[in-house]
Amino acid sequence: MPFYQRLGQVPHKRHTQFRKPDGRLYREEVMGLEGFHGIQSILYHHFLPPRVLRTELIGSAKPAYVDFGPIRHRAFATANVPAGGDAVSARVTLLGNNDVTIGISRPTESMTFFYRNAQAYEVWFTHEGSGELLSQFGRLSFSAGDYLVIPFGTTWQMRLHEPARFLVIESASQIAPPKRYRNQFGQLLEHAPYCERDIRGPSELLTFTDTGEFEVRIKVRDQLTRHILDHHPFDVVGWDGYLYPWAFSIHDFEPITGRIHQPPPVHQTFEGHNFVVCSFVPRLFDYHPEAIPAPYNHSNVNSDEVIYYCDGNFMSRRGIERCDITLHPAGLPHGPQPGSTEASIGAKETHELAVMIDTFHPLHLTAAALELEKAGYMDSWSVGGPEG
Numbered sequence: 001m002p003f004y005q006r007l008g009q010v011p012h013k014r015h016t017q018f019r020k021p022d023g024r025l026y027r028e029e030v031m032g033l034e035g036f037h038g039i040q041s042i043l044y045h046h047f048l049p050p051r052v053l054r055t056e057l058i059g060s061a062k063p064a065y066v067d068f069g070p071i072r073h074r075a076f077a078t079a080n081v082p083a084g085g086d087a088v089s090a091r092v093t094l095l096g097n098n099d100v101t102i103g104i105s106r107p108t109e110s111m112t113f114f115y116r117n118a119q120a121y122e123v124w125f126t127h128e129g130s131g132e133l134l135s136q137f138g139r140l141s142f143s144a145g146d147y148l149v150i151p152f153g154t155t156w157q158m159r160l161h162e163p164a165r166f167l168v169i170e171s172a173s174q175i176a177p178p179k180r181y182r183n184q185f186g187q188l189l190e191h192a193p194y195c196e197r198d199i200r201g202p203s204e205l206l207t208f209t210d211t212g213e214f215e216v217r218i219k220v221r222d223q224l225t226r227h228i229l230d231h232h233p234f235d236v237v238g239w240d241g242y243l244y245p246w247a248f249s250i251h252d253f254e255p256i257t258g259r260i261h262q263p264p265p266v267h268q269t270f271e272g273h274n275f276v277v278c279s280f281v282p283r284l285f286d287y288h289p290e291a292i293p294a295p296y297n298h299s300n301v302n303s304d305e306v307i308y309y310c311d312g313n314f315m316s317r318r319g320i321e322r323c324d325i326t327l328h329p330a331g332l333p334h335g336p337q338p339g340s341t342e343a344s345i346g347a348k349e350t351h352e353l354a355v356m357i358d359t360f361h362p363l364h365l366t367a368a369a370l371e372l373e374k375a376g377y378m379d380s381w382s383v384g385g386p387e388g
């Protein structure tokens, strides 16, 4: 995140002697993005960070995509994706391209290993459940509605307080609040739908000095590798900087409304390279006396549009249920189904809660997505015959 945080003890001056009570040195690690040009943090470890007992290849971590077939709108029911296991193991990737992958995870157990994704930022949107994201940066508690944003290279372990349901986004690029909402110093501006107060970093540093065998699974080069350390990976006594995992609750997103229908970018919450993440939250509808609250038909010509439906009623989407995902691909228009536009007139507010991901390059489907597909979604615009 573009603001400075500090937890635990750090020496007055970086890159100087910082000693343990027994006189030995703590081990300094500079962890930064983009070759010392991006955001970074400096961490102080009990143990040597590169120290590894054993390494072992687990296997490929590359999603396998299937043929899309004729271009058409698609919908997928994710409510009954099998639950079980830990957050990382339970993840099912449904859609993806070189910029981003989108999936579902329904874990019921806490992780027993540690995980580090060095090739992607990860965003875990908590639809249901609660727990703690532990990392070398400390403890970050989360509950339903929280987006957990986890930078490249963070070593983490998720502990659950209850079974959970996540929409999971992996991004080949950094995830950040939209640039148009930040000033030249990175501070969020007054017209942004949220501010720094709504963003939570790790609140408590956890320092473990246990030795033994600790498994870290590392995702990089589209492969998973197992590293066995001889010490606990969360051995940090202090850190400071701009790089750390953080949480933002969708319930803290302040909707931007107007007299007439506002365009989708008002819902934008985060940006990555070649995609955006948007939050649709409960809000008052447009208040022009002749306003049509339902969205207009639109051809977002260069954009595939994915919506994950969380809660509330989805007035423009007939047949769409909680936990469904729709994919409106580039190349054809979409909009409300027959009758939805008329039905929306006079409505004052919506209680819908949904997450949208717009990608600027086509998304591919996995075999897992095909298994969840709701047949006939494309036909939902044809029910009732041609409309004038």
Ligand SMILES: [Fe+2]
Binding pocket: 298, 305, 328, 334
């Ligand atoms: Fe749309």
